[in-house]
Amino acid sequence: MKIVIVGGVAGGMSAATRLRRLNEDAEIIVLERGPYVSFANCGLPYYIGGVIKDRSKLLVQTAEKLYDRFRLDVRTESEALKIDRQLQKVTINHQGYLYDERYDKLILSTGAKPMVPPMKGSREADNLYTLRDVPDAERIVRMIEKNRPERAAIIGAGFIGLEMAENLYRRGLKVTVIERAGQVLPPLDIEMAAAVEQELISRDIQVLKGKTVTEFENHGATVIMDDGIKLEADLTILSVGVQPESSLADDAGLELGMRHAIIVNDQLQTSDPNIYAIGDAISIRHFVSGAAAVIPLASPANRQGRMVADILSGMERHYAGTLGTSIVRVFDQAAAVTGLNEKQLRSSGITYETVHTSPYDHATYYPGSKSMQLKLLFESQTGQLLGAQAVGAQGVDKTIDVLSTAIKAKMTVHDLTELELAYAPPFNSAKSPVNLLGYASQNVLEHEVDSIQWSEVDKETHEGSLLIDVRTESEYDQGTIPGAINIPLDNLRERIDELPKHREIIVTCQVGLRGYLAARILSQKGYKVKNLDGGYKLYSTVFPATSKEGV
Amino acid sequence: MKIVIVGGVAGGMSAATRLRRLNEDAEIIVLERGPYVSFANCGLPYYIGGVIKDRSKLLVQTAEKLYDRFRLDVRTESEALKIDRQLQKVTINHQGYLYDERYDKLILSTGAKPMVPPMKGSREADNLYTLRDVPDAERIVRMIEKNRPERAAIIGAGFIGLEMAENLYRRGLKVTVIERAGQVLPPLDIEMAAAVEQELISRDIQVLKGKTVTEFENHGATVIMDDGIKLEADLTILSVGVQPESSLADDAGLELGMRHAIIVNDQLQTSDPNIYAIGDAISIRHFVSGAAAVIPLASPANRQGRMVADILSGMERHYAGTLGTSIVRVFDQAAAVTGLNEKQLRSSGITYETVHTSPYDHATYYPGSKSMQLKLLFESQTGQLLGAQAVGAQGVDKTIDVLSTAIKAKMTVHDLTELELAYAPPFNSAKSPVNLLGYASQNVLEHEVDSIQWSEVDKETHEGSLLIDVRTESEYDQGTIPGAINIPLDNLRERIDELPKHREIIVTCQVGLRGYLAARILSQKGYKVKNLDGGYKLYSTVFPATSKEGV
Numbered sequence A, B: 001m002k003i004v005i006v007g008g009v010a011g012g013m014s015a016a017t018r019l020r021r022l023n024e025d026a027e028i029i030v031l032e033r034g035p036y037v038s039f040a041n042c043g044l045p046y047y048i049g050g051v052i053k054d055r056s057k058l059l060v061q062t063a064e065k066l067y068d069r070f071r072l073d074v075r076t077e078s079e080a081l082k083i084d085r086q087l088q089k090v091t092i093n094h095q096g097y098l099y100d101e102r103y104d105k106l107i108l109s110t111g112a113k114p115m116v117p118p119m120k121g122s123r124e125a126d127n128l129y130t131l132r133d134v135p136d137a138e139r140i141v142r143m144i145e146k147n148r149p150e151r152a153a154i155i156g157a158g159f160i161g162l163e164m165a166e167n168l169y170r171r172g173l174k175v176t177v178i179e180r181a182g183q184v185l186p187p188l189d190i191e192m193a194a195a196v197e198q199e200l201i202s203r204d205i206q207v208l209k210g211k212t213v214t215e216f217e218n219h220g221a222t223v224i225m226d227d228g229i230k231l232e233a234d235l236t237i238l239s240v241g242v243q244p245e246s247s248l249a250d251d252a253g254l255e256l257g258m259r260h261a262i263i264v265n266d267q268l269q270t271s272d273p274n275i276y277a278i279g280d281a282i283s284i285r286h287f288v289s290g291a292a293a294v295i296p297l298a299s300p301a302n303r304q305g306r307m308v309a310d311i312l313s314g315m316e317r318h319y320a321g322t323l324g325t326s327i328v329r330v331f332d333q334a335a336a337v338t339g340l341n342e343k344q345l346r347s348s349g350i351t352y353e354t355v356h357t358s359p360y361d362h363a364t365y366y367p368g369s370k371s372m373q374l375k376l377l378f379e380s381q382t383g384q385l386l387g388a389q390a391v392g393a394q395g396v397d398k399t400i401d402v403l404s405t406a407i408k409a410k411m412t413v414h415d416l417t418e419l420e421l422a423y424a425p426p427f428n429s430a431k432s433p434v435n436l437l438g439y440a441s442q443n444v445l446e447h448e449v450d451s452i453q454w455s456e457v458d459k460e461t462h463e464g465s466l467l468i469d470v471r472t473e474s475e476y477d478q479g480t481i482p483g484a485i486n487i488p489l490d491n492l493r494e495r496i497d498e499l500p501k502h503r504e505i506i507v508t509c510q511v512g513l514r515g516y517l518a519a520r521i522l523s524q525k526g527y528k529v530k531n532l533d534g535g536y537k538l539y540s541t542v543f544p545a546t547s548k549e550g551v
């Protein structure tokens, strides 16, 4: 068997090594356009920031080592120009020399390239960079070392954009992040991203939201936004997302889908049965919604690489879809997401409930615990898990990994209450954050409590609901939601007669726990009551200005 | 409804608070024999070690606060002496004053007490302590501050024993740990516990295994073991396990099971329909084996506490069993386990396979990654997950939590290969440790590789198998398994003809990865080959002496 693989990094090289392990005698050729294979794209921002000091660390494998260990025929600076599907051959350009290579099976793992939206003056800009591979990173490092830029603009506040913001900050630059959406980190929902934005601001990183860069002036030195605002920048990174690199497939007449991604079936096979495709270049099913999705991440790419090798070796495998589990560290905070977010759910037609909690990563009586913000989304009738998000300094990766495993297992909120996670004081609480999230969600699912979201509370109070802040007097004095009246939880039972039975009551506290306790007391006593999910902490993260005013 | 709860800590108080949330008007009485309720037993060793400085931190709740918030009638220094099941009342001793309290439903959460095996001279020993509650911890602290002991003996190397070893070391004592089993941490398998033992030894903690303390002399100053060895100790902690505190239940004629634990059905109901029992005092089903088991841990106790409240409030809940997920930190290492271990599997009759891997907690190109040792146990035919263990400095809690969730979801090794865990360089690798464990296990399950365990290799080489160490020459020179011949993996294909086809070959490397690669090459070329699972690293952890000799 002769297998040709186009693209020699995450997906492609994972396929190649696994193919060799399963087929000692197969002919395996890997074509890579660039000078390096098997490099750690994900480490590039940290290489630029100097966290990863040695460039060689980024090169997980080299063509030579891959030959020595796996007898792989790895050809760098070899671009696949054209596929002849009839004759089953690929035309290759190696430093200007063109030749053909026949294949029995072809695997495309061509990845995705940075999106470059049309912007006036971008061609003339000499300080504008995108980041995909090692040469890109080296260009940026050289520019920094040569020109000593002082002000950087990052266009796009996604994962890569924020990693670049942190790493350029580390290099001593004054950084501004410009994002078209009304929030940083669009894969998260807005209230969860708000905490990340606060972290950026606390490091003196300027965050401009709801602004689109439309133009560059002075060879890129001036960045102009759609509202006319101008920003001076010595170095600009364009990181507004990636698009599947599918022109090779397209030219060969393979079927493309959304965002021009290559369509594959659940065996990773394209519309040509001899051609398979994996990684950032393909469109897959979203594991939760079942809808087509393009999810350019390293874990799916690597796993699809291994799976396609298995399939080509005759094993029975089916790709079940991608959850989109992802994480980013932004200074001292980590932000992570898995499954569908609320924006996606709103447009999906699935009925869902939302619960926010704010647990500590480990027992508070043991030193060093930190609180995180969690969000769970689940189906309204069944409690089936749909998605989760987490932001915090510690425990975020663990929490999201457990939740992503639970989603993959098609668990419900009931199952979360019964998970048995490892507990000793340095690592967890006896009721772990995931159990607590399950408890709070079960209460919503089983109607033990009605909750109201941060985005609804102002409207409902304006429409006549009575807002009660059940925190202590001193907490209340330091700031509350406009219009809130203070009745501390521990006094609620004595003061209950002060409350009107006919009027809807909203209770709020710091994170939602005491509000829940108050709601349970009130609802059992015949009051119409809702608990503000996530409490004042979440509300004041999204609306820092209004809430600080207090009453 | 009037509910009386016996035991006011993890299980009992979790039941009480949840009961109040669900039943604002119920009468809820909590009886606690000791002076405190809701205290953090799990923090006691760290309080003794001075890590938790403030004793009040251990008191998660007090009777007063529980009244203010939950209107709970919490009675400390109130021991339940006797249950009259006919009349549904409990006789209580409050500081010598005896009275009765009627109940509609009674919940027993009486916990477990330290086991004290018969040892000659233990009664006369004035430096011998067990640790269960705050007064116990205070006694030990006072003893240390008053007597300034220099040498401590810890009898029993379980979780609490090792936490005490670390914390007494922190207090400046010279510590010896004595364990009857042939390993520390009996819930782990011996080869996994070996790494923990190394950590102890590296801190100059003396570890005596396979020794039982039978006698004390000189008021405890001399500890005598079954082999006659004597040890001088100024302070001795007895931590050889706990036993269900079930005498109250026993006296009332409730059915007891293994280790005198209270038998409950899957609704946590004892043999008396008006009496429920939870926590360390009960015997439950093991989630994996289905067999009766006594698993005294805080997470199950807390979750059972909430569940029994739900059941008494009319909700449909069933306790699905306990996995025994647990973790302990021993200096810089964490050790964790979930599900069944190999010792339990051997006596269960379940056929199983074992896989050891040694991945890094996050991408090695990003600073600070550390390797851990993982072990997975799965059913031989189906690949169903049965148990997992982990030891390492970082990522142990996350890995075990994901695996415990996967076991709870009844996943197989195939499912592990498809988990989608959050990856960015500081947090994980694109192929996460759990995915890799799934890969290696899938290869065993699907017979891509035959593996052999650390405990079998010496026997098989003695019986004539050829042992090939496929690491580099310099790795080999630093130590290998007795009898191993060196053929570096990258030269194996050229030197393959040196190997005999008729003889069984065992390949070994550092952690099992290169051995696997070698085994794939050899088996496809017609050789009979097995890979040493876990490689030299695991072997030399269990047999530090033999292996250092080299060839």
Ligand SMILES: Cc1cc2nc3c(=O)[nH]c(=O)nc-3n(C[C@H](O)[C@H](O)[C@H](O)COP(=O)(O)OP(=O)(O)OC[C@H]3O[C@@H](n4cnc5c(N)ncnc54)[C@H](O)[C@@H]3O)c2cc1C
Pocket (backbone or CB within 6 Å): A006, A007, A008, A009, A010, A011, A012, A031, A032, A033, A034, A041, A042, A043, A044, A045, A078, A079, A080, A081, A109, A110, A111, A112, A131, A132, A133, A160, A245, A248, A278, A279, A280, A281, A296, A297, A298, A299, A301, A302, A326, B423, B424, B425
């Ligand atoms: C800066 C950066 C940071 C990232 N951080 C993370 C992270 O933290 N977590 C995460 O999950 N993901 C991250 N990613 C995404 C991750 O790197 C990708 O999802 C993954 O590499 C996709 O694998 P792939 O094989 O599909 O494509 P790639 O790894 O991009 O490989 C595709 C290769 O194909 C080559 N190629 C394309 N066309 C041809 C052709 N015609 N002929 C020959 N060669 C061709 C390209 O040169 C390229 O090297 C990051 C990406 C970048 C750029």
Ligand SMILES: Cc1cc2nc3c(=O)[nH]c(=O)nc-3n(C[C@H](O)[C@H](O)[C@H](O)COP(=O)(O)OP(=O)(O)OC[C@H]3O[C@@H](n4cnc5c(N)ncnc54)[C@H](O)[C@@H]3O)c2cc1C
Pocket (backbone or CB within 6 Å): A423, A424, A425, B006, B007, B008, B009, B010, B011, B012, B031, B032, B033, B034, B041, B042, B043, B044, B045, B078, B079, B080, B081, B109, B110, B111, B112, B131, B132, B133, B160, B245, B248, B278, B279, B280, B281, B296, B297, B298, B299, B301, B302, B326
């Ligand atoms: C030092 C130590 C460290 C630990 N570390 C961990 C850890 O890291 N992780 C973990 O998961 N678990 C740990 N545990 C175990 C954990 O604390 C228990 O599993 C948990 O507390 C069990 O809860 P329970 O409600 O069943 O019993 P307990 O919490 O022990 O509560 C039982 C209470 O009942 C009272 N009582 C008993 N009989 C009567 C009576 N007749 N009348 C009135 N009161 C009565 C007792 O005084 C006691 O306070 C540790 C335990 C100890 C002692």
Ligand SMILES: CC(C)(COP(=O)(O)OP(=O)(O)OC[C@H]1O[C@@H](n2cnc3c(N)ncnc32)[C@H](O)[C@@H]1OP(=O)(O)O)[C@@H](O)C(=O)NCCC(=O)NCCS
Pocket (backbone or CB within 6 Å): A008, A009, A010, A011, A013, A014, A017, A018, A021, A037, A038, A039, A040, A041, A042, A043, A060, A061, A298, A302, A306, B356, B357, B358, B430, B431, B436, B439, B440, B441, B443, B511, B512, B513, B516, B534
């Ligand atoms: C590294 C790369 C070449 C793939 O190499 P690989 O050999 O498939 O991957 P690993 O080195 O992790 O080894 C995994 C294999 O070792 C096996 N293995 C791992 N530990 C083992 C152990 N202790 N015992 C036995 N087998 C083990 C696994 O089972 C797996 O083999 P399998 O797929 O045949 O089951 C490819 O992933 C790559 O190019 N990565 C860099 C680029 C990248 O990922 N970029 C995006 C993220 S930055």
Ligand SMILES: CC(C)(COP(=O)(O)OP(=O)(O)OC[C@H]1O[C@@H](n2cnc3c(N)ncnc32)[C@H](O)[C@@H]1OP(=O)(O)O)[C@@H](O)C(=O)NCCC(=O)NCCS
Pocket (backbone or CB within 6 Å): A356, A357, A358, A430, A431, A436, A439, A440, A441, A443, A511, A512, A513, A516, A534, B008, B009, B010, B011, B013, B014, B017, B018, B021, B037, B038, B039, B040, B041, B042, B043, B060, B061, B298, B302, B306
């Ligand atoms: C603390 C203790 C009294 C139990 O109190 P508790 O009120 O049940 O537990 P918590 O304070 O964690 O609160 C959990 C409740 O708050 C709810 N909650 C938590 N965060 C919430 C939020 N943000 N919004 C809404 N509800 C929230 C949960 O749903 C749960 O309520 P439910 O059980 O009715 O669903 C008891 O566990 C105890 O005594 N612990 C100390 C002893 C111990 O555990 N020892 C062993 C380990 S050291």
